[in-house]
Amino acid sequence: MASIEDVARATGVSTATVSRALRGLASVAEPTRVRVQKAAQSLGYVPSAAASSLASGRTKAVGLVTPHVSRWFFSVCIETIESVLRTEGYDVLLVILPPGDQLEPGPGAVTPPSRQTIETDLLRKRVDATIVLTLPLVRRELETLRGLGHAVVYVGDLVPGLPSFGIDDVAVGRRATEHLLRLGHRDIALVGSNGEDPDGWGPPRDRYRGYVQAMGAAGLDPLPPVRCDLTVAEGRRAARELLTGGPLPTGVVAVSDEIGIGLLHELRSAGVDVPGRVSVIGVDDHPHADLHGLTTIAQPVAEQAEAAARWLLALLQRVRVTGGRLPAGWDSQQERLPVHLVERRSTAVPASLVNP
Amino acid sequence: MASIEDVARATGVSTATVSRALRGLASVAEPTRVRVQKAAQSLGYVPSAAASSLASGRTKAVGLVTPHVSRWFFSVCIETIESVLRTEGYDVLLVILPPGDQLEPGPGAVTPPSRQTIETDLLRKRVDATIVLTLPLVRRELETLRGLGHAVVYVGDLVPGLPSFGIDDVAVGRRATEHLLRLGHRDIALVGSNGEDPDGWGPPRDRYRGYVQAMGAAGLDPLPPVRCDLTVAEGRRAARELLTGGPLPTGVVAVSDEIGIGLLHELRSAGVDVPGRVSVIGVDDHPHADLHGLTTIAQPVAEQAEAAARWLLALLQRVRVTGGRLPAGWDSQQERLPVHLVERRSTAVPASLVNP
DNA sequence: CTGTTAGCGCATTCAT
DNA sequence: ATGAATGCGCTAACAG
Numbered sequence: 001m002a003s004i005e006d007v008a009r010a011t012g013v014s015t016a017t018v019s020r021a022l023r024g025l026a027s028v029a030e031p032t033r034v035r036v037q038k039a040a041q042s043l044g045y046v047p048s049a050a051a052s053s054l055a056s057g058r059t060k061a062v063g064l065v066t067p068h069v070s071r072w073f074f075s076v077c078i079e080t081i082e083s084v085l086r087t088e089g090y091d092v093l094l095v096i097l098p099p100g101d102q103l104e105p106g107p108g109a110v111t112p113p114s115r116q117t118i119e120t121d122l123l124r125k126r127v128d129a130t131i132v133l134t135l136p137l138v139r140r141e142l143e144t145l146r147g148l149g150h151a152v153v154y155v156g157d158l159v160p161g162l163p164s165f166g167i168d169d170v171a172v173g174r175r176a177t178e179h180l181l182r183l184g185h186r187d188i189a190l191v192g193s194n195g196e197d198p199d200g201w202g203p204p205r206d207r208y209r210g211y212v213q214a215m216g217a218a219g220l221d222p223l224p225p226v227r228c229d230l231t232v233a234e235g236r237r238a239a240r241e242l243l244t245g246g247p248l249p250t251g252v253v254a255v256s257d258e259i260g261i262g263l264l265h266e267l268r269s270a271g272v273d274v275p276g277r278v279s280v281i282g283v284d285d286h287p288h289a290d291l292h293g294l295t296t297i298a299q300p301v302a303e304q305a306e307a308a309a310r311w312l313l314a315l316l317q318r319v320r321v322t323g324g325r326l327p328a329g330w331d332s333q334q335e336r337l338p339v340h341l342v343e344r345r346s347t348a349v350p351a352s353l354v355n356p
Numbered sequence: 357m358a359s360i361e362d363v364a365r366a367t368g369v370s371t372a373t374v375s376r377a378l379r380g381l382a383s384v385a386e387p388t389r390v391r392v393q394k395a396a397q398s399l400g401y402v403p404s405a406a407a408s409s410l411a412s413g414r415t416k417a418v419g420l421v422t423p424h425v426s427r428w429f430f431s432v433c434i435e436t437i438e439s440v441l442r443t444e445g446y447d448v449l450l451v452i453l454p455p456g457d458q459l460e461p462g463p464g465a466v467t468p469p470s471r472q473t474i475e476t477d478l479l480r481k482r483v484d485a486t487i488v489l490t491l492p493l494v495r496r497e498l499e500t501l502r503g504l505g506h507a508v509v510y511v512g513d514l515v516p517g518l519p520s521f522g523i524d525d526v527a528v529g530r531r532a533t534e535h536l537l538r539l540g541h542r543d544i545a546l547v548g549s550n551g552e553d554p555d556g557w558g559p560p561r562d563r564y565r566g567y568v569q570a571m572g573a574a575g576l577d578p579l580p581p582v583r584c585d586l587t588v589a590e591g592r593r594a595a596r597e598l599l600t601g602g603p604l605p606t607g608v609v610a611v612s613d614e615i616g617i618g619l620l621h622e623l624r625s626a627g628v629d630v631p632g633r634v635s636v637i638g639v640d641d642h643p644h645a646d647l648h649g650l651t652t653i654a655q656p657v658a659e660q661a662e663a664a665a666r667w668l669l670a671l672l673q674r675v676r677v678t679g680g681r682l683p684a685g686w687d688s689q690q691e692r693l694p695v696h697l698v699e700r701r702s703t704a705v706p707a708s709l710v711n712p
Numbered sequence: 713c714t715g716t717t718a719g720c721g722c723a724t725t726c727a728t
Numbered sequence: 729a730t731g732a733a734t735g736c737g738c739t740a741a742c743a744g
Contacts, residue, residue, distance in 0.1 A: 001481075001505070003737060014715045019739060029713060049482045050415065051737035053406035054720045064450070069438075070431035078425050082452045091482065094420070094450040096438045125357075126405045126447065149357070232647060265647055288644075291588060291621055359721060370731045375723060385729060407721035410736045 002045040010039040022047065049091075057324065061091040062312070063123045063130040067099040071230070072258070072286050073301055077133050077155055080305035088313050093127055099136050123148055129312055131155060132162075136201040151315050151326060155308045157202040163333035165308040167299050169203045172339055173210020176253045176281045176297050179341060181218050184353045185251035185279060188215065191238045191263065192255030193225040204230070207255045207283065223249070228259055235262020243270055250350040251279045257286035260294050264346060275348035285342055293345035300337050307335060358401040366395040378403065405447075413680065417447040418668070419479045419486040423455040427586070428614070428642050429657055433489050433511055436661035444669050449483055455492050480504055485668055487511060488518075492557040507671050507682060511664045513558040519689035521664040523655050525559045528695055529566025532609045532637045532653050535697060537574050540709045541607035541635060544571065547594045547619065548611030549581040560586070563611045563639065579605070584615055591618020599626055606706040607635045613642035616650050620702060631704035641698055649701035656693050663691060 008015045013032060021028045021036035028036075039045075053059045062085055068074045082092045123130050130148060134156030137145070142161060145152045154164040173190070180188050193208035194201070208225050215222040228238040235258060242248060242263075254260035260282030267274050274280055282289060285298030311333060318327055364371045369388060377384045377392035384392075395401075409415045418441055424430045438448045479486050486504060490512030493501070498517060501508045510520040529546070536544050549564035550557070564581050571578040584594040591614060598604060598619075610616035616638030623630050630636055638645060641654030667689060674683055 005737085015738075016716080016740085017714060020714090023739095027713060032713080046480050048410070048737055050406045050409035051720090052739075054404070054410050054722085055737075055739040057720075057739090059406065061449075069425060069434050070428065072426065075426035075431055078450070079452060082425075082450055086452075092450045093417075094434070094438055094448045096435060096442075124402050232644070261647075288588070291617075361721085371722075372724080372732080373730055376730090379723090383729060388729080404721055407736090408723075410738085411721075411723040413723090413736075 002040075002043040004045070004047065006043055007036065007040050007045050010043060011036050019047075058320070059126060059128050060089060061093055061127045063093045063095055063127040064133070065095045065097055065123075065130060065135060066133040067097055067135045069094075069096060073156065073284065074133055076301045077305040080302045081131060081155075081309045084306055084309035084313070090128075090313075095123070097135060124150075128316060129153070131308060131312065134202065146331075151312060151319070151330060153308045153312050155304055158334050158336070159202075161331060163308075163311070163331050165304045165311070165335045165337070166203075167304070167339050168336045169206030170210040170213070172283055172297050172299070173207035173212075173253070173255075174214045175210070175339070175341060176207070176283060177211045177214035179281055179295070179343075179347065180251035180253065180279055181214060183251075183279065183347060183349050185249075185350050186218075186220055187247075187249040188220075188251040188253065189223045189226060189242065189249040190253045190255065191226040191235070191242070192228045192230060192259045194227055195225045204255045207253075211253055230256040230258055232258050232262040232265075235259035236266040237262075239263045239266030239270070243267070243272070248272070248278060250277070250352070251347075252281070254280060254282045257282035257284040257289045257294055257296055260296065260346070261286070261288060261292050264292055264294060275346050276351060279347040279350070281347050289342075290344070295344045295347040296342050297339050298342045299339045303337055307337065311335075358396075358399040360401070360403070362399055363392065363396050363401050366399060367392050414676070415482060415484050416445060417449055417483045419449045419451055419483040420489070421451045421453055421479075421486060421491060422489040423453055423491045425450075425452060429512065429640065430489055432657045433661040436658045437487060437511075437665045440662055440665035440669070446484075446669075451479070453491060480506075484672060485509070487664060487668065490558065502687070507668060507675070507686065509664045509668050511660055514690050514692070515558075517687060519664075519667070519687050521660045521667070521691045521693070522559075523660070523695050524692045525562030526566040526569070528639055528653050528655070529563030529568075529609065529611070530570045531566070531695070531697060532563070532639060533567045533570035535637055535651070535699075535703065536607035536609065536635055537570060539607075539635065539703060539705050541605075541706050542574075542576055543603075543605040544576075544607040544609065545579045545582060545598065545605040546609040546611065547582040547591070547598070548584045548586060548615045550583055551581045560611045563609075567609055586612040586614055588614050588618040588621075591615035592622040593618075595619045595622030595626070599623070599628070604628070604634060606633070606708070607703075608637070610636060610638045613638035613640040613645045613650060613652055616652065616702070617642070617644060617648050620648055620650060631702050632707060635703040635706070637703050645698075646700070651700045651703040652698050653695050654698045655695045659693055663693065667691075 004015045004018050007018045017028065017032065018036050021033045022040060064081060066074050066078065069078060085092055129151040132152065132154050146161060152162055154162045157166045158164040177188060190208055190211045193204035195208050212222040226238050226241060228234045235254065252263060254263055260280050263280050264274055267278060272278055282294050282296040285296050289296050315330060360371045360374050363374045373384060373388065374392050377389045378396060420437060422430050422434065425434060441448055485507040488508065488510045502517060508518055510518045513522045514520040533544060546564055546567045549560035551564050568578040582594050582597060584590045608619060610619055616636050619636050620630055623634060628634055638650050638652040641652050645652050671686060
């Protein structure tokens with residue numbers, strides 16, 4: 001395994017020059033650089049990340065913390081972020097942290113890993129920064145992240161105290177509801193939020209708030225939300241709840257497309273005409289939304305992830321030139337990306353207006 | 357940022373003892389261990405991964421190379437592998453390597469990253485081992501992986517020269533076809549393979565071979581495969597191709613459920629009754645297969661990933677005790693996990709037999 | 713533009 | 729069971 005000394009010997013320069021040449025620092029004569037690169041190439045030399053980190057204090061790695069990888073939003077974020085960071089030479093350390101539950105004690109001899117130890121032990125000293133994807137955080141976790149001593153960015157929601165890239169979820173809820181209102185619906189329910197429940201969390205809660213706003217502005221009473229996890233299976237369950245729980249609304253806002261798709265299927269298999277009897281609107285513009293003809297509020301997922309990654313890269317750059325200290329106010333960035341309505345075949349004028 | 361020396365001073369022992377105590381080595385007196393752990397805890401000491409790697413030669417990290425993260429098979433593998441490795445204290449370095457295409461040159465001053473540099477530079481010295489998920493490998497890449505100098509495991513196909521965990525894809529194609537044959541179909545097509553095309557690749561090619569075998573055993577002539585990428589959108593395209601390209605078969609084997617779902621939708625929106633006019637069978641048992649009533653050959657994805665991860669962990673353990681050298685024959689492991697048929701509503705006896 | 717000199721923070725001998 | 733000494737391979741001053 002060739003080391004930097006081998007390259008230095010082969011080139012007849014010092015290891016310092018090899019290091020500089022290979023990193024592309026300006027202060028190396030062009031011919032020298034070329035010779036060094038050639039030698040490194042032919043020796044198959046690859047710098048040791050460990051040695052480099054130890055000497056420089058930088059790891060050239062970023063932690064990516066996510067509660068899921070198979071759900072659409074998260075997988076898109078992961079792909080986008082990995083690609084942006086990789087381009088700039090950063091490695092991605094993937095950390096999957098299931099929402100809400102403590103990890104099981106492992107068979108290891110050492111202390112079993114908990115959320116706490118993962119947050120600190122793993123991320124501290126191993127990475128130069130951390131990106132967190134829409135993970136419900138309790139206050140203590142937020143403090144832990146801020147105490148990591150390096151930059152942390154949040155994607156998918158706006159969380160106070162952390163630089164965040166997301167969308168305006170209140171506006172999303174409002175616009176989805178308004179679309180149904182404009183079509184003439186007055187009896188509108190929302191599926192997939194805990195409402196103002198103290199356990200309620202970020203996006204679903206904010207979308208419900210938008211729904212409440214829109215209903216209020218139309219002089220209508222908002223219904224309490226139908227609780228439901230953001231999955232197709234849960235959407236189906238919610239549909240059954242809707243079908244058996246009193247009069248069916250004519251319009252339904254699903255806080256995510258996955259819920260919307262579940263709703264669509266279950267309502268139709270129960271013989272309910274969508275959009276004839278019930279209109280359904282989702283949020284996301286999931287790739288399958290088109291397949292199912294689901295009207296939705298599209299959110300730019302890759303764009304959120306890319307904006308966050310690029311912003312982080314720029315911050316890391318500034319940190320480097322300022323000698324490792326995070327600039328004041330680094331954590332005040334809050335960016336909302338625009339959403340837009342995508343009309344498909346799951347929403348229509350309510351039957352009562354078509355055949356009065 | 358507390359260092360091992362701080363802990364040593366606080367405890368009144370040497371750094372060597374701190375190191376041993378914190379790693380749970382046997383040769384430390386119980387009371388000493390406790391004192392050290394307490395001190396480390398209260399000082400918030402976290403060992404530096406870089407220093408530890410440099411000193412020990414082990415990184416406690418594993419590279420995970422995948423062509424996709426949003427596709428179901430891959431996301432399940434990623435989640436499973438991360439979880440298994442994390443439990444044993446290994447970090448996961450995620451590397452997304454799009455199949456087939458060279459990466460674009462980045463804006464960096466250094467050589468733009470290519471598949472080649474990623475395979476070597478990134479993985480060599482940064483990780484103790486690498487797991488590769490069903491990525492079409494050309495021979496050179498395979499050699500590169502083997503030349504990495506550390507353990508490499510392949511998941512999702514059986515590749516000669518690399519320890520592999522997968523399923524019997526020929527049998528999968530055979531069983532899917534046999535299911536249709538048993539129902540009475542004779543006019544059966546397969547969608548999603550390049551057949552014996554030299555560019556053809558692993559699982560789809562093997563599943564086509566199984567189809568050919570089953571057709572042959574039934575005394576029928578196999579049709580050339582309908583080419584199609586393994587996505588819903590491509591499945592829809594393939595359906596249109598089927599609809600316009602001569603007589604429609606009565607049975608269709610889709611080499612993946614995503615294709616199958618696309619087929620189902622497009623056929624039905626064209627007014628073709630499934631399974632009345634055409635039966636469709638997929639492969640995977642994708643979570644959405646149930647939603648669509650798609651009959652399929654289920655494969656155990658999490659199990660493949662877990663088997664590979666655990667096998668790797670065991671190998672790494674052996675490597676450690678033998679002083680860092682890979683044991684002879686480490687690369688000869690080839691494991692096939694069982695699949696099974698899941699009958700749903702997309703396959704039935706052909707109409708010709710129902711109304712003779 | 714290049715060489716010299718020091719560590720970076722640990723794990724590991726080899727002692728005891 | 730514990731301590732002292734050594735070096736992993738590189739980068740960062742500091743000279744020149």
